[in-house]
Each structure stands twice: as structure tokens, then as C-alpha cells.
Amino acid sequence: MNKDPRETLSTLMDGECTPPQIRDALPDLLEHAELRARWESYHLIGQAIRGEPLRGGARAIADGLQARLAEAGASPPPANVRALPGRGARARLSRVPHARLLPPVATALAASLALLAVFVLPLDPADEDRQLAERAGPMAIPAPALVADTPGESRWQNTDPVLRAKLDHMLVSHHERVPAPRMPGYVSYASVVGHEARR
Amino acid sequence: MKRAANMHAALAAGAAVFLALAGTWSAAAPARSEASRESSPERLLSRMTQAQSQLEYEGTLVYLHGRQLSTLRIAHRIDDGQWRESLLALTGPVRAVARSDRGVTCMLPDSRTISLPSADGGSTLLPSGPFDFDRIRSHYLLRSLGQSRVAGRDTDVVGIVPLDNYRYGYRFFIDQSTGLALKIDLMDNASDPIEQVMFTDVSIERDNVEQVPIHSPAAGAHAPRATQSAGTASDSSAHGDWRLTALPPGFRVVMHGAGPDPSADGGTRHIVVSDGLASLSVYIEPAGQDGLNGATRMGATTAVGRKIAGRQVTVVGEVPESTALMILDGLQPSAD
Numbered sequence: 001m002n003k004d005p006r007e008t009l010s011t012l013m014d015g016e017c018t019p020p021q022i023r024d025a026l027p028d029l030l031e032h033a034e035l036r037a038r039w040e041s042y043h044l045i046g047q048a049i050r051g052e053p054l055r056g057g058a059r060a061i062a063d064g065l066q067a068r069l070a071e072a073g074a075s076p077p078p079a080n081v082r083a084l085p086g087r088g089a090r091a092r093l094s095r096v097p098h099a100r101l102l103p104p105v106a107t108a109l110a111a112s113l114a115l116l117a118v119f120v121l122p123l124d125p126a127d128e129d130r131q132l133a134e135r136a137g138p139m140a141i142p143a144p145a146l147v148a149d150t151p152g153e154s155r156w157q158n159t160d161p162v163l164r165a166k167l168d169h170m171l172v173s174h175h176e177r178v179p180a181p182r183m184p185g186y187v188s189y190a191s192v193v194g195h196e197a198r199r
Numbered sequence: 200m201k202r203a204a205n206m207h208a209a210l211a212a213g214a215a216v217f218l219a220l221a222g223t224w225s226a227a228a229p230a231r232s233e234a235s236r237e238s239s240p241e242r243l244l245s246r247m248t249q250a251q252s253q254l255e256y257e258g259t260l261v262y263l264h265g266r267q268l269s270t271l272r273i274a275h276r277i278d279d280g281q282w283r284e285s286l287l288a289l290t291g292p293v294r295a296v297a298r299s300d301r302g303v304t305c306m307l308p309d310s311r312t313i314s315l316p317s318a319d320g321g322s323t324l325l326p327s328g329p330f331d332f333d334r335i336r337s338h339y340l341l342r343s344l345g346q347s348r349v350a351g352r353d354t355d356v357v358g359i360v361p362l363d364n365y366r367y368g369y370r371f372f373i374d375q376s377t378g379l380a381l382k383i384d385l386m387d388n389a390s391d392p393i394e395q396v397m398f399t400d401v402s403i404e405r406d407n408v409e410q411v412p413i414h415s416p417a418a419g420a421h422a423p424r425a426t427q428s429a430g431t432a433s434d435s436s437a438h439g440d441w442r443l444t445a446l447p448p449g450f451r452v453v454m455h456g457a458g459p460d461p462s463a464d465g466g467t468r469h470i471v472v473s474d475g476l477a478s479l480s481v482y483i484e485p486a487g488q489d490g491l492n493g494a495t496r497m498g499a500t501t502a503v504g505r506k507i508a509g510r511q512v513t514v515v516g517e518v519p520e521s522t523a524l525m526i527l528d529g530l531q532p533s534a535d
Contacts (some may be wrong), residue, residue, distance in 0.1 A: 017500065023274035026285040027297040036312045039293075092240050095503045117469060119305030139508075155496045156310070156502065166490060167502055170515045172313050174480040176303045177454070180470050181319060186273050187383050188371075189286050190396045191498045192305065194269040196291030 005035055009042065153197050168192070230330050234454050238340040240357045241332050244322055245372050246331050248251065250378030252282065258401030259289075259349070264394045264498040271509065306422065334475035338362050338449040347372055349381040351396040365447040365522045366477045367499065377403050385499045393499040441468065441483060445529030449474040472516075472526060479516020479523060486510055508532045 010023045011017050017025065029035045157162045175188040260271040270289040275282065281300055288294040296305045335341070344356040354372040361368050368390070372382035382397040443452065454471040458466040466485035471478060471509065479501075490511040491504030502522045504513035507530055514523040 011289075019257065019274075021270050022287055023276070026274075026287055027283050027299065029295075029297075031297065036304075036306065039306065058479055061222060082495065086242075123410075156480075156497045163491060165517065167497075167513070169306050169313055170480065170482055170502075170513060171497075171500060172303060172305050173315055173469070174471075174478075174515050176315050176317070177469070178473070178478045178480070185323070186275070186284065186286060187380075187396050189298070189305075190260055190262045190271055191264070191394060191500060193286055193288045193294040193296055194271060194396075195267070195497055196266070196269060196288065196294070196308070196324060 005029065006038065009035055040057060063078070205246060230275070238343070238355060240314065240343050240359075241330075243343075243355050243357050243378075244330050244332075244341075244371065246378035247371060247373045247380050250374075251380070254276075254379055254403045255375055256379060256401055257404075259399045260286075260396055261399055262394070262396050263392075265377060270399075300428075331475045335359070337477065338366065338474055339368070344370065349374075350401050352376065352381060354381055356374070362446065364473060365450070365525075366518060367393065369476075372397075372405075379403060389518070440533050441470070442531050442533050443470070443472070443481075443526065443529055444531055445525055446472060447525055448473075450477075450522075450526075453478070477516065477518050477522075479514055479518050479526065482513045482515070483507075483530075484511040484513075494524070496520070503527050 004128070008017070009029060012022065012025060031040065099129070107189075118132050143197065156167050158167075171192060173190065218313065255275060257274040257275050257276075258272075262269045262271060269291065270288055273285070277283075284296075284298045285364065286296045286401045288300075292308045294307050296303060300317060302314065305313040307313065329480050332341070332477050336532045339362060340358075340360040342358040342360065344358045347354050347356055350373045350446045355373045355375055357371045359369040359371075367388075370382075370384040370386065371386040373379070374381050378400070382395070383393040387393050387507045401521075435530065446452075450472050451474075452470060453467075453473045456469060457467070457474075468481075468483040470481040470483075472481065473479075486509050488511045491502055491513050493505070494501070494503045496502065499517045501516045501518055501520045502513060502519065503510065505527070506512070512527060512530055514527045516523060
């Protein structure tokens with residue numbers, strides 16, 4: 001990259017990169033830890049500015065959220081996973097309760113944690129990042145969506161960001177390590193990055 | 200037996216529908232060229248595999264699943280014999296993948312950046328491996344489906360139709376000039392597309408410079424290369440402390456070894472099962488880990504999981520749910 005990688009990153013996030021710039025910049029950006037962290041930070045700020053659900057799993061917020069919610073007496077968010085039909089252990093496991101509504105206290109706590117994540121926690125907290133968020137003015141953050149996207153629209157049809165991240169990791173590993181005859185690489189990864197929750 | 204008979208009847212009907220639809224579609228396509236009439240599906244697919252690893256290209260892809268449509272930008276480059284590929288989602292939250300012979304780095308909405316080194320250190324593993332046609336023909340029909348145009352380029356179309364309900368079918372639209380796959384459809388047993396990936400524009404820089412030749416694949420010469428311990432076709436093969444007691448027809452273990460440690464605690468075992476075309480991974484995590492309890496999917500990818508003998512087991516792959524479930528149900532600790 002000829003220009004400052006941070007500038008390139010901002011251009012990329014703004015959707016202003018030309019195809020050749022994307023081609024040249026993307027591999028470098030993804031290979032540098034500092035730029036990846038900055039990307040995550042930009043991403044989080046962008047979501048907050050647009051009032052989108054904050055996906056805590058990306059920044060290890062989810063673990064903290066779940067722990068705090070457990071302390072508040074709330075169960076984890078409902079995982080929109082179909083129980084396997086059938087027999088023995090599978091049937092017993094399917095009886096585990098997992099669909100409860102978040103109590104108001106837990107929801108408020110989740111909102112507080114997410115705001116804390118945006119403004120206080122050291123998520124590669126470059127000063128300009130925070131300034132950018134602050135300049136954006138009031139943010140409409142839908143608190144209940146902090147831990148759950150709309151059911152049926154999430155990756156893996158699931159509302160638990162930790163589980164989604166785990167399945168993503170397994171899927172990427174599967175595509176990368178399978179030694180059997182494969183589709184062209186872009187096909188496998190098009191399905192990985194092609195999915196998105198509706199805005 | 201009755202179940203098998205019903206399955207074969209359903210498959211025959213499905214295959215007939217698939218080919219009928221394909222035939223209807225191909226009838227509207229331009230007349231076949233002399234060259235493509237001489238191109239067998241095997242030759243076209245082999246050429247496609249070669250092109251994937253030899254050509255440089257850049258373009259815009261659309262990914263369609265159900266009613267969801269995403270646009271992606273792809274660049275595939277080869278510098279000094281080393282390939283690099285990047286894929287960036289142009290719609291929705293920023294998602295990106297960068298791959299090379301050193302491994303893959305992936306940025307997704309829910310996770311920290313996923314970085315995995317290439318399974319064999321990057322020295323020999325290609326972005327895509329060759330096809331083992333002898334094996335594939337045991338469970339799929341290979342058919343030429345005529346020609347079509349994709350991204351303004353003429354393509355030959357090859358269909359791979361499953362002979363049972365344990366696997367999906369495919370349609371490849373292969374660029375006549377370069378061999379690059381410009382559109383790939385993944386089809387279910389009702390011949391309906393589950394996922395479609397298609398170039399809307401593409402620039403192939405080595406087009407007409409280093410054209411990938413069409414050649415006949417050597418029979419039996421395309422066995423998949425295992426990067427770790429190679430398994431056998433046994434239905435009850437042991438892999439470490441675990442046994443797979445039931446595998447769908449044609450599937451066998453092609454790799455087993457240490458996993459990517461998605462739990463970050465180490466000790467995850469990874470078993471890969473394949474029929475020569477479709478594949479799935481079995482992840483057996485250390486005790487104390489939680490994970491998927493039930494079945495879910497993302498596009499054509501199925502994931503099923505539950506606890507077995509106190510260990511979280513997750514099966515992930517582009518196969519029907521029944522196939523993944525059969526493997527999950529057949530997994531047992533060897534000590535039993």
C-alpha cells in the first residue's frame with residue numbers, strides 16, 4: 001500500500017476504495033493485528049452510529065454479558081436452534097429450557113456494557129475513533145438487540161453471538177483444511193462472507 | 200431395504216427432474232460449438248480445477264441464498280508462484296477473507312479475526328484439489344448441460360447429479376476461453392438451487408496468454424491428498440479415542456488430527472469425512488466445552504451438534520442434515 005494503511009482502512013470502510021485498491025489493500029490489512037483491531041473498532045463505531053445491533057461476540061463482550069446476565073438471574077439469550085429429533089441423549093438434551101425473555105434489569109445492564117465497550121474499554125481505543133463516535137451525536141442503540149439479532153435473520157439462524165462465532169471458526173477451518181477435492185475457493189468463502197443479518 | 204428402495208425411487212425422480220430442467224434450460228442456449236461437443240464433463244471439470252490455480256482474475260460476485268443476495272468483490276493473484284485471494288462483501292456489514300498458500304484470515308461480524316495457517320504449511324496444498332472421478336461416479340451422474348452466458352462470456356455447463364439423498368448436486372458454468380468457473384449452483388434433491396455464486400463481471404488477466412489446456416484426466420490419478428493421517432473407507436474406523444460407526448454410502452474419513460482449537464483450550468479433535476466431492480468436518484471438543492445442541496444451517500452449510508460422552512461434538516459441512524446427523528449419531532468413544 002502506498003498511502004497510510006489507516007487511511008486506506010478508513011477508505012475501505014467508507015466504501016470508497018476502487019477495485020484495484022481493494023485488491024491491493026485487503027490482504028495487507030487482514031495480516032496486520034493492529035489494523036485488524038482498528039477495523040473492529042471502526043466496525044463497532046459504525047454499527048453504533050447507524051443504530052444497528054451491536055455484535056458483542058466480535059469483541060469478547062459476549063462472555064462478559066452472559067456472565068453478568070447470569071448474575072442478574074437471566075438465562076442466556078434464546079438460541080434459535082432446532083432440537084434434534086429423537087432418541088436417548090438427544091431427546092434429553094432437547095428438553096433443556098433456553099427460551100426466556102430478558103428481564104428489564106438484564107437488558108439495561110446489557111446496554112450499559114455495550115456503551116462501556118464503545119466509549120471506555122480499550123478496544124484498540126485510538127483517540128480518533130472515540131472522537132469520530134462522539135462527533136456522530138446521539139446514538140439510537142436498541143438495547144434488546146445488543147445480545148440478539150432478529151430471530152431467523154442471524155448467521156446460523158442463531159441469536160447467540162458466541163455460538164455463531166464458534167460455528168464460523170469451525171466452518172472456516174473446515175474450508176481451509178479439507179484436503180478432498182473442493183470447489184473453487186471463492187465458492188466456499190462466498191458463503192462464509194455472503195451471509196449477513198438484515199439491517 | 201424398503202427405505203433404500205424408496206430413496207432410489209425418489210432419487211431417480213429427482214435426477215429426472217434435474218436433467219429435464221437442465222435440458223429445458225439448455226435448449227434456449229446457443230448452439231453447441233464443435234469444440235465443446237468434444238468436451239466431456241470430466242475434461243471440463245479438470246480444466247476448471249487447473250484454471251482455478253493458474254489464472255489471475257478479479258471481479259464482482261453475487262451470492263444468492265433463498266431471498267438473500269450479497270455482492271462480493273474478489274481478486275485472485277499469483278506473484279512469483281504464490282497465490283493470494285481476497286474476498287470482500289460490498290453489501291451489509293464489512294466481511295472479508297484473505298487467503299494465500301500460508302493460510303486464511305477472515306473478518307466476520309461475530310468473531311474476532313479468524314486466522315488459520317495452511318494445514319500443511321502452505322507448501323503443497325492448492326486452493327482446490329483435483330476430482331477423483333472414479334469415486335464421484337459411484338454416487339453422482341456427470342452430465343454436459345449445454346452452453347450459457349455468464350458475465351458476458353460463453354460457458355460450458357456441467358451438472359453433477361447425486362444418486363441418493365445423502366449429498367447435494369452442482370451445476371458449473373465454465374468459461375470456454377479460460378476454464379474458470381463463472382457460476383456455480385448448489386442444488387438440493389428437488390433440483391432447486393440452495394446457493395448460487397456468480398460473476399457479474401470478471402477480468403481474467405491471463406486470458407489468452409496462458410490458456411489452460413483441456414486434457415483427459417488420468418483414471419484413478421486424482422485421489423485426494425490427505426494432509427494428516429489418512430483414514431480408510433471403513434464404516435467403523437477408529438480415530439484416536441473415537442470411532443465412526445456409521446457413514447453414509449460413499450463417505451469415508453480422509454483426514455483426522457488435531458483441530459483448530461475453536462475453544463481456545465486445546466485438545467479439539469478434527470475428523471474430515473468426504474465422498475470425493477461433498478465433505479464435512481467432525482469437531483470433538485475437550486470436556487467442559489459447550490456448543491451447538493441441535494441442528495442449524497447457514498446457506499447450504501449444515502451444522503449439528505450435541506454432547507457425547509461429556510464432549511461437545513459438532514458436525515459441519517455442505518451436506519443435507521440427515522447426512523450430518525447420521526455421522527453424529529454414529530460417533531462413539533473407542534473405550535465403549
